[in-house]
Amino acid sequence: MKSNNLFAHLKSDVASGLVVFLVALPLCLGIALASGAPLFAGIISGIIGGIVVGFLSQSHISVSGPAAGLTALVFVAIADLGYEAFLVAVVLAGAMQFVLGLLKAGTISNYFPSSVIEGMLAGIGIIILIQQIPLALGSDVEVSTGFGVFADLFAAFQDIKPGILVITAASLAVLIIWDKVPALKKLKLVPGALVAVSIGILINGIFILTDSPLVVTSEYLVSLPVPTSFEEFKSIFAIPSYSAILNPGVWVVAITITIVASIETLLCIEATERLDSLKRFVNTNVELKAQGIGNIISGVLGGLPMTSVVVRSSANASAGAKTKMSAIVHGLLLLISVLSIPTILNMIPMATLAAILLLIGYKLANPASVKHFWKRGKYQFIPFIVTVLAVVFLGLLNGVALGMIMSIIFILRGNIKKAYFFRKEEYLSGDVIHVDLAQEVSFLNKAAIKLTLYKLPNNSKVIIDASDTVYIAQDVLDLINEFKMVNAEEKGIDLVLVGFKKAYRLENDIDSNNKVYMEKRVLKEEKFSELFQD
Template sequence: MKSNNLFAHLKSDVASGLVVFLVALPLCLGIALASGAPLFSGIITGIIGGIVVGFLSQSHISVSGPAAGLTAIVFVAIADLGYESFLVAVVLAGAMQLLLGLMKAGTISNYFPSNVIEGMLAGIGVIIFIQQIPLALGSDVEISSGLGIFADIFAAFQDIQPGILIITVASLAVLITWDKTPALKKLKLVPGALVAVVTGIVINGVFMLTDSSLAVTSEYMVNLPVPKSIEEFKGIFVSPNYTAIFNPGVWIVAITITIVASIETLLCIEATERLDPLKRFVNTNVELKAQGIGNMISGLLGGLPMTSVVVRSSANVSAGAKTKMSAVIHGLLLLISVLSIPTILNMIPMATLAAILLIIGYKLANPSTVKHFWERGKYQFIPFIITLLAVVFLGLLNGVALGMILSVIFILRGNIKKAYFFRKEEYTAGDVIHVDLAQEVSFLNKAAIKLTLNKLPRNSNVIINASDTIYIAQDVLDLIHEFKMINAKEKGIKVILVGFKDAYRLDNDIETNNKVYIDKNLLSEERISQLFNN
């Protein structure tokens, strides 16, 4: 995990690091807010993700920090465990990630179906979006879980503060306009989130200067600690409650964070590799180790769990980053900002952060993603949409587990259907029924093939064709042998086997072996008719 040539492109990396800092600052605060954690914890995570993970990672353009994909887990965990105990789970998760990296488990993301992963992220997006509605309206309603969500949203709309709503709408207008206007997007040094923050500060400043009743009070503003001495600065860090290591709930949260954070990081690394104009290879095992060390330090200092983040990474690329020094510089700038301008940061209305999170939630649960999986067919869409809904209403772990189970069922069902092709046109006496086996026929296909063979009409003529088959499980060969020698004879069914290259494994009966044809091309319709009429 050594770094090379960190200062080779310092000019471009300083500029891109500044851009990523401006993007990351409001996101760090917003994700901490969505996670139900102290806002300062989001800054800590951004600093560690930039300086520590940025230095240790082999990726030249990915940037790590608090992740939107973990907010649902973190929110519930903090509510259940308390913040100090939750930090123990973050440290343990980091240690587990480090262990995964040492075990070379960097390919773990390849074993999770994309529809389940996308469904999970979309579900998290819906949760983030819903949770911001009260903040965006100025309501004190707390969003519950399950079906109670709908009642809480309705109640939030009955408790609106006009001043906060104006700031939310203005912030959303800036974010949407910035994202949709090509000319504005080219202003790389001025991210839309930063403009939204400035807009929120200015609007509320006008309300306050004019003594308007629309002015936002301090309880609806960012509230970062403002240390006046080194001792006060040390005091704002929260230490883990190490006795919580004996709490089983802490371990469950740690394992959950490990799995989700690792998958999200690996998927982001895969995406950023495609964005890298130099197409540099990233060792995912090294990345897991870097993330693990970063999460351990973040937890020890009172920060949130982190991942590599697509939003920051793509901003890094578009700003012209050349090496990972850009990520390190963004972390240093976050550290400088929290030391030098906390008073200015405390002027940010929470409504602006809510607006930023509404956009993040929408992008994670983008309707185009739903449409994409709908167009890919029911075997892709159903696990996706069930995962999404289950994550929202049953919780993240239950949602992912349900999605995985459905995906496995559909994979098995798909394999069963693809194992053979049964020509089932209108059957009349004397017709030949063809059962064509696929390239691979495993034991999973045995039940479906057995059902098909048992439903063949009495006194029919059947060709079971394995000419295109490379592998047939012995269980299936035994089934076909049993059907031909016993069941077919009992029902008066005549069977011809074609293309069974391992015919000797299928049957030692001389008469049967005479009916096992290696090449289907040798069987003309006339020859088939002769064989069945013998």
Template sequence: MTKKINLFANLKSDFASGLVVFLVALPLCLGIALASGAPLFSGIIAGIVGGIVVGYLSKSHLSVSGPAAGLTAIVLVAITDLGSFNAFLLAGLIAGGIQLLLGFIKAGSISNYFPTNVIEGMLAGIGVIIFLKQIPHAFGYDKDYEGDLAFNQPDGQNTFTELFSVLGHVQLGALLITIVSLFILIVWDKIPALKKLKLVPSALVAVFVGVLINEYFIQSGSNLAVLDNHLVKLPVPTSLEELGAIIVTPDFSAITNSKVWIVGITIAVVASIETLLCIEAADRMDEQKRYTDTNVELKAQGIGNIISSLLGGLPMTSVVVRTTANNTAGAKSKMSAIIHGVLLLISVLAIPVLLNKIPLATLAAILLLIGYKLANPSKIKHFWEKGKYQFIPFIATVIAVVFTDLLKGVALGIIISIIFIMKGNLQRAYKFRKEEYKDGDIIHIDLAQEVSFLNKAAIKQTLSSIPENSKVIINASDTVYIAHDVLDLIKEFKKIRAKDENIKVKLEGFKKAYNLIETGEEGKHVFIEHK
């Protein structure tokens, strides 16, 4: 029986963290919509639905859903290829339906096979990207949109060359706001009296102070003033008609278009993988070590994408940046994600003018700290100390995520981990003790706990190197699994080569491990399988 979650049990900390996530999510929703070639409000709608609907249906305590940077390229190409945003919304609807189906067939269980070091590498890589991507915004250079996590940028630069471009475009007012904001964010939680003010998170104070500083610059006519290009840009409806025009519906007449179905399937697969990766990351972050039902999560994401598409919103996933911000701000339950969605809804309807006064520099300060915490050098040291089999997949994932994207980075990390597992199996499947073999010595071959088909070649080579007229003991006492390929190999060795070359073979432990028994005198043992 599933334990019911009390959404109001930690309202103070959840409201504070929801507020922080709202501040982080707002420019990300707008930036991702802009990069996707979609209406700006489509990103906000996805953020609202991701917060309220998915937040409520999900069993994850920390995960926050919304429009994802990893889908921008797919969305941009799809809208152009399908000819209209309405047709694309139908593809989003189909994607949601497929995710719902994936949840029912329990496809979410594949997340259990993501290695921990690869998940940690993904988080560290995302942290590096967030940190590097926020440096230009911190200096007032906002040519690349907020929320872009790709190495190659739409402006022709990449993550690293953009840093050099900053040198010729430093906006002193933005830099000052960044410094003040960072000071508040770092100091606020270190002062005991201020730390107790759970409902007044340091991020909110930093944003408030950043707005006041910039308003002072504007009112005084200072050249330090941060102007429109460096502020949050939320569309401001001037009438009910404009507000109503925000809701765009899918073009159901495109249901017979095969391209719509291809886009829908593509979005469903990519969004589901990104969500499962983020859920695994969220569970790793959770100090209470609670685990999320990933099949329920796929169903929640599916319903969220269906509703978002019906309302004119972008497709969504569980998102690492928002989830990390949520965890860092002290979220205790999924109420935080719901609150962030409610705040998005209220703010865009009631106070868009006030939100448009927020400098991107102060939001950059918040994200700089989030990026640093994700990519903390102590994490690299931790995996280094665990040895090369843990460190190499970790650091490869970090580098690949930074230079390519999340999915490619994780794929590389998993491939390297699999190679190491295969190599480990080859090395540990058996132990061949034959130090300076002399006539009359006994050769011991001790099989490991698991011997798979991957070990066949190595065992075959070992058996072929056994000299004539020798004595061999093959021990499977500690083995719990052995592949039939390897069993056949041992049978052939014993029945044919051992007989031809006068090799005496003794088998130990095979009855216990493989339901096999041995008969005969030493040197004349044969396999007899139980029927």
């Protein structure tokens, strides 16, 4: 039974909400870390994504929160604008998303080719990997953007702290083993990320107890505020600097967040619809409005921008969630944890969060995706690889823009090539060249058709067939008419026009119902000679 009652499956939804909470907690902290934002900002985003977006959304399976796909953009934006001005961009992005929902722009993701989207995600994955390597090593080197990244990474490897490296290695080992060992996969209520966090705390606890020189000091641990009063609790929320609304850079960031967050959300919704055991339809326009409201509130409270997140949504589905109550439960648990156990959370080594993000980055930039697009041919591979490299070295917006430009170039080139089918067949009387026009022939095809016509050999026999066309641009019609009236005669070409509609105002040399010219495999010499009689 397909029920919209939030309390209809409370038992299974509470259990799955607990699983998502355990997955989301380290991710919220890790993504905030990778974004260069206060760690508490990631928790705020997770709480709003769970409670507010969870309640407003029509999706019963998807879970929203801070997204790895936005880390590169957020990191640069915070560095350029400052955090309070960046929060204004988050609020504006939320408002734009809400408007997109009102304008029924929920199908916007359909207009971005998969090669560009996958390239963007792979590029973001590489950026996450690059940013987390110094943290995983215990290095204090800050990795810059662009081509200077290579020198920074080299410097990071010269500044390794052994204790942090041990925790990173142990955390990575746990995360990899947890995904690989079949017996451990059955422990759905114990996510690998939570085990890695526990191991990281345990190892550093042993270092402390044994007075080891490998102890990870507080500056390399999670640092969440621990309020002791309501006034202190209020003070930990960052307030947007609304005067920054006049800064053009804020609007650029807001528009970029709107585009990237909306596309990532819509793609996640499309994926989670397939995971829903009850196969319920999700209105993507409602989802955009829900995400917009969530981002407005998150920005106002000092949180990060959010999207629907594949990792949490898939964990939610596999844990047996039936309604969106599971997402709401996960948000409530995040709120309770940050209020009740911040001291415990502050024992988490940032190296463990870096290990979690290294694995996320690898999954986004999986070498298998490169192989996948390579097999799909150059028209898919080149836009993909251009997007990846441009995102890494030129920034997210420039990378996506270049990927789109490359895709459009290939689309135009493909359309030009598909404007006609060119073949040459040999019969007893000689060669007959067929030029069969496609269903649609636009002005973009003019150059290719012109080149083909002017390369036709002298004294040849040519049939131009428009029987299958529904549209031919006037520029192309003028070109064909000019070639027939002037150039064909000069080159001694016997030209036959077939299948041109009356509206094209070109006179056919034989009736389009005459199928003689189409029976190319059985035509006899005398039939062709009839077509080309003077």
